[in-house]
Amino acid sequence: MSPSAATATASPVLSAIRTHTRSENPSSFLALNSGNSVFTTPGADGVAVYRRTGRHLVQFGGPFVAPETYDLLLDGLVDHAEEEQLQLVAVQLQRSDAERYAAHGFTVNQIGASWAxxxxxxxxxxxxxxxxxxxxxxxxxxxxxxxxxxxxxxxxxxxxxxxxxxxxxxxxxxxxxxxxxxxxxxxxxxxxxxxxxxxxxxxxxxxxxxxxxxxxxxxxxxxxxxxxxxxxxxxxxxxxxxxxxxxxxxxxxxxxFTPFTGLGQEYELPGYSPSFQWLMHFLWAEGAAIYPAQTQLAYKEKWAPDVLLPEYVAFRGPASLASFAHIFRACNAF
The missing domain is CATH 3.40.630.30 (Gcn5-related N-acetyltransferase (GNAT))
Known part of the structure; x- marks a missing residue:
């Protein structure tokens, strides 16, 4: 039985994020947005959520899956992207996800942070x-x-x-x-x-x-x-x-989550891309036309948040500007 990809519906995705959500992932409910697609594979108790843009598969939030079948679902998603000849990029990974993706050969960089x-x-x-x-x-x-x-x-x-x-x-x-x-x-x-x-x-x-x-x-x-x-x-x-x-x-x-904020060398994982790290710092300083990160962070800092949670992007292969751009395309930014 082969992996399946279908339009996301509330019931299986909601069950997965309630049961298997990463304890530090505050954005998991976005997996239920209309227009998302869901990937499953036999034997894995959970889902991966994504959108396809051009020749890219943009995955959201890491697999929402039982820990013992995490690798099975991630490997299935990688195989599915390769079979479809799609470039896989994952965004808004939490630290625990980022470590697993790095272990699977992805290039992983911090892309921003969330606050609580x-x-x-x-x-x-x-x-x-x-x-x-x-x-x-x-x-x-x-x-x-x-x-x-x-x-x-x-x-x-x-x-x-x-x-x-x-x-x-x-x-x-x-x-x-x-x-x-x-x-x-x-x-x-x-x-x-x-x-x-x-x-x-x-x-x-x-x-x-x-x-x-x-x-x-x-x-x-x-x-x-x-x-x-x-x-x-x-x-x-x-x-x-x-x-x-x-x-x-x-x-x-x-x-x-706010991209380009909360960046810190201490949050990067071994094997990260220094050039992509430079780009994130540049966009924090000069990228208001792409996303108003400084304005967004200023609003959040008014409430004196207690917790900063670094969030990550993972590229299947080297860090890619094209894949990074497709994240924004999946967001309907252009």
């Missing part, structure tokens, strides 16, 4: 949060109201925010996919959505997706706002969600 706040220890007190408190207070003084809502009841309001946000990005801007969350689809019932309104008009939202494993909680995922509105809108929405989560006993709020 331990909610039982979190409070917006003290001078370090003074500026953040002021922005949140200003948003509420300007009439902001924040409510947790059902996405299906707010389709028009979400579309209004999305269209205004995307329109502010220029004529060629696209909605990103794959490595960012979505609203809607078969997995929506598992997400949570907080919407901000002023005088009844929608002005911003944040979608949170579940995180499983040792640092279980929620991930601050897809977020949008009306351009030019009151300062502090997103901070006020997030602070409201934090208070709800804390009242429910949630342990962790994750802020997800």
């Amino acid at each position: 706040v331990h909610l039982p220890d979190f409070a917006l007190r003290g001078t370090r949060f003074m500026q953040l408190r002021n922005k949140i207070s200003r948003a509420f003084r300007n009439g902001l109201q924040v409510t947790e809502v059902a996405a299906e009841d707010w389709q028009d309001g979400i579309a209004e925010i999305d269209n205004a946000w995307l329109g502010s990005k220029g004529d060629h801007a696209r909605q990103l996919e794959f490595l960012v969350g979505q609203i809607g689809g078969p997995a929506q019932e598992h997400r949570r959505l907080f919407v901000g309104t002023i005088d009844g008009a929608p002005v911003g939202y944040i979608s949170y997706s579940p995180v499983y494993g040792a640092r279980a909680g929620w991930m601050h995922d897809l977020s949008r706002r009306i351009p030019g509105g009151s300062p502090g809108l997103m901070e006020a929405i997030n602070s409201t969600a934090i208070e709800v989560f804390r009242s429910e006993g949630v342990e962790w709020l994750h802020f997800g």
Whole structure:
């Protein structure tokens, strides 16, 4: 019986990420995004999730699989890519995945990091949060109201925010996919959505997706706002969600993956590519046109995250600019 590849459906993928997710992987729920494909192989209890772009197979997050069959699934995926004459590249690997991929002959480099706040220890007190408190207070003084809502009841309001946000990005801007969350689809019932309104008009939202494993909680995922509105809108929405989560006993709020951030020599594995490492540092410093990493990190650092989790990219063979570009292509960046 040969390996199979099919359109991802919520049931088997959700079961796999709940059961086998890497304990430090906060982004595993993105595996359920519409448009993903799933790979399985006989004898391996789990799945690998990917998108195909041109002659590349871009895998997300490492195999979500029982530890004893990890190598079986990874080897099956490698064989599948070779049979299809596709170049395999994997992104958003966690450290444990990165080590396994390196052992399988991949070239593995750090590509960025994700961040998390331990909610039982979190409070917006003290001078370090003074500026953040002021922005949140200003948003509420300007009439902001924040409510947790059902996405299906707010389709028009979400579309209004999305269209205004995307329109502010220029004529060629696209909605990103794959490595960012979505609203809607078969997995929506598992997400949570907080919407901000002023005088009844929608002005911003944040979608949170579940995180499983040792640092279980929620991930601050897809977020949008009306351009030019009151300062502090997103901070006020997030602070409201934090208070709800804390009242429910949630342990962790994750802020997800940001490429080119949190880079450190201590995170690299033996056999990494020095030239690709240089590129990541260059894109951190000069790559705002490709991705606004510094702006994204500045928002996350406002919340004084407790944990930095390095994330990795793995190339089947030498590090490749073409394969790196196909990650962005899989994200609909161009």
